Amino acid sequence: MALPGQASAPFWKHRHPGHSTPNSTLIGRALRDKIATHYLAGLFTTPEDLARQIAAAVHQRQIRDRLSANSVGLNAIWSNTLIPDQEFIDESSINSLKEALASVANPSALQIDLQDGRYWWSTRLFFLACVADELAATRLLLFVGNRKGAPQSFVGAVTPATLRDRLARSNESLRRFDDLCRNSPIDSHNFEEALRKRGVDWRSIMDKDTEQKSRVFVSIRELRRWLGADFIERSIELRSADETPTAGFLKAVLDWPHPYAPITSEGVLTKVVERIALADQLARLFVEDSGSF
Structure with missing residues (x-):
């Protein structure tokens, strides 16, 4: 009106x-x-x-x-599949991971909750990065955690391939597992068998004592140390879903360096936008509007 x-x-x-x-x-x-x-x-x-x-x-x-x-649903269920409730990645852990993956509608962008920085082990995060990179076609890992008393605050983002590479460089046992994966490719179309095989490969290198010596807690500080400039800590702010996106907001999404852009509201991760698909639809909208004059 x-x-x-x-x-x-x-x-x-x-x-x-x-x-x-x-x-x-x-x-x-x-x-x-x-x-x-x-x-x-x-x-x-x-x-x-x-x-x-x-x-x-x-x-x-x-x-x-x-x-x-063009928003991708946030999937945080991975946080409960590989945390060290058990001292070993056994068949039960692999089955939990398989069920978690099967329930994810779109694993292109996955959320990992670091909580207070003493929750995830680096070894388990490395295994997740390898599986996400090889089997799930995941394009981006998004980290959230407790910041200034606010849970689910956005911490940063990185690709699984980059995280896998940096962690492999930091530890001899992780590097051996990475080499084994690269030298013995698996059929990603047979997901259940491929995941089972990677569990066997992991246990052949990472026994209980080896993992205890290799693992460190994953905190923001450690992520910065491992990843350097490849760890993107900025996000794109949109206060509410009802707020009209400004030209500056849309430009920030289109300029995002990865295919999926994290959107936050007062620092809390709320959604992930598929950048290329949004750019295509905005271009079509502009062409349609131009043709109407």
């Missing part, structure tokens, strides 16, 4: 002397806020002005819809 422009104050500011009580003022403000939030496109002075404002409102809604349509 749009309202005709006028030189005097907007209609809600005209109050009859007999209706200037505090209650009526509050009701008037509530009505004004509801109209401005849900129905008002703007003030117009000509039919052409009205048409432009309605087109802009529709355009903004289309952008919000496309942003939602």
